[in-house]
Amino acid sequence: MIRVLDKLLLFLYSLAIGAAAVIAFSAGVYWFPEEWLSNLVHNLYSGDMRWLQLTVVTVSVVMFLISLRFFYVSLKRSNATAPSIDQRTEFGDIRISLETVENLALKAAARQRGVKDLKARIRIGETGIEVSLRAIADGESSIPTLTEDIQRAVKSHVEEITGIPVANVSVYVANIIQSANFKSRVE
Known part of the structure; x- marks a missing residue:
């Protein structure tokens, strides 16, 4: 404000x-x-x-x-550091930057076949991390199946690596890849 x-x-x-x-x-x-x-x-x-x-x-x-x-x-001195997620363990404090979580989500989503040009945004919600992904699909795979696979992979990968619960993974398929189909013409 x-x-x-x-x-x-x-x-x-x-x-x-x-x-x-x-x-x-x-x-x-x-x-x-x-x-x-x-x-x-x-x-x-x-x-x-x-x-x-x-x-x-x-x-x-x-x-x-x-x-x-x-x-x-x-x-005024700026205390603003990179936004992060702070956790306290019995051994001390852990800070994981949102950029790290974003890169983990992108890495997990990129492993899925049929997806290109990924972008991610991470927000911290009340129940955990909220991941928003924007992707371009190849147009050969079923989009509902592809997005479910991406959601599942991102959720499990981020939770496994960071130990932070992922509340929501939303995927927005912005477009499909336009492949050029050229037919050779023989006369």
Whole structure:
């Protein structure tokens, strides 16, 4: 949630800085009449236009607070390491990266005949690891049989190697391999 908020703040901050740059450029190349700028400054300092003063002060305070937030984020040490699955045993702690689990799933799925171009995504669910696979089938094998074999192989291989329960293996067959059948023509 914080990352989404930071992205939204960065977007708004970028828009505001961009608008300020365009206004400064326009004033620098005399696109605004001098009377208009002097009237704007006069109205800002006179008490006649309270809404203008309030708007400028509010926007300035918000921009300053956003700047402080980005300054804090830039200086904060990142504890972010590669996402992993942590286990505690009687001998100590074990950390297995999600990339390792992904590679194990890809290895197990690649052993199945009739599957090509595999991609995997691993998520940690409440009941165990959730594996999502995207594959291209050869079009010669039964897709339901192929996907069941992949699911079974991935589940057993990952559980055997990591010791972590696999809650779900979903397989998405994106396409089949288009084989070129050329018939030779004899005349």
